[in-house]
Amino acid sequence: MTASTEFDRKLYVVIHPLDDEPEGKVETENLGPMRMTTTVRVCLYALRAYLLLMFGMLGFRVLQLAGVIRGEGG
């Protein structure tokens, strides 16, 4: 193989990700939980409030359908 074809082969060969050597990724195993910054804390509180509201609304609707609470379902 001449020097130029060797150079071309190195330059243009495309390796499928599954055939390539596994690459070292960002380490996540030993990091532990995320640091509770103000943004993270506010977001998680907002999410909890949202979920409580939604489950409360669903529970209300189920009770209404069951006839426990007066409404269109009961």
Place this chain on the structure above:
Amino acid sequence: MVFGPGLIVMEADNDAGAVSTYVQAGAQYGTHLLWLLLLLLPITYFVQEMVVRLGIATGQGHAAMIYRRFGKWWGRFSLADLLLVNFLTLVTEFAAIALALDKLGVAPRFGVPLSAVCLTALVLTGSYRRWERIVVFLCLLDLAWFAIAFRVHPGMGGLGRAMLVPSVPAGGLNANWLFLVIAIVGTTIAPWQLFFQQSCVADKRLRFADLTSARLDTLVGAVFTILVAGCMMLAGNAAFERHWDFADPARMAVQLGAVFGPVLKNGLLLLMINAAVLGTTTISLASAWAYGEVRGWPHSLQKPVREAPGFYAVYALCVMAAAGLVLIPGAPLQLIILSVQVLAGLMLPSAIIFLQLLLNDKEVLGERFANKRWNNLVNWSIVILLFVLSLLLAAQVALPRLFPNS
């Protein structure tokens, strides 16, 4: 070679539920909601692009990252919610397959189990590449929607205006219109997509150097999906122009067949089945990958069944159980569809909040992969919009009297 996950996740989002929603939008409002699709194009791209970055940087799935960084409680909540919504969505996919097969003259009691077996066999070959090639081929079959749109809506004049300028439909804006808009947003950006694409990127072992190509893959997928969704609306528009009442896409296919011929009818029904098949394989994989990640099981399409039995068992269980449920006479399908809407409303904001927080986690991602200031501006706006819309949709389903139809 990098192409695949982006196109698949986007096009599989045009699943049976999406076909029904887009066609219904066209059948009830003509081309009046085309502008919404154009608006959703950047939103869907920006959300999925974050997942690509996270997947390439960590080589981990979304469920695994939530579990590691937010603890067991949030990890289990996200996983349980994902598995439940995904399973209920799978039931709707098989319901659509049964409906379309019935209109094609194939008995669902034979066709549905056969499709479940084929869908399971699709992943059992122990080759990610084989699965990806077949699924990309199925995605490209959706090009047929362009032919259908052209056939039923030959006049392309006015479409550009309908896409670019929001317009008010003839009956004015009412609760039905609002909730159809929300349903379109909800069907275009679904929680399983976040989990699927990140796991898919990790399974394909995309490298740091593949980031640009993976972004392009996602962008091409987003554009293709939105164009196909527009074609679905145009197919529905044919019913709108003829003042037909819309019941479901299969019945509309039969009505259109009477006008445009049996080829169009059969084409529409086969595309409905294709949409459900794409949705089923990707949603089941999203569940199997997520469950495998959290349990620490081997979870890769590259592994043969004997090396990842739990992963394949979850996939097969999801597919078989959903198909079986559809075949039970008198199964509460309407209740299941409503539950999907409510639970997806619950799931989307939480999944997207975790995604946004993870993308700002510089401890993990560093400066290279973490969100920039403009990313955050765009993405927080999307998060707030999705929060409000999900809340409205779920509230409408849970408390319908809050929203009188004007």
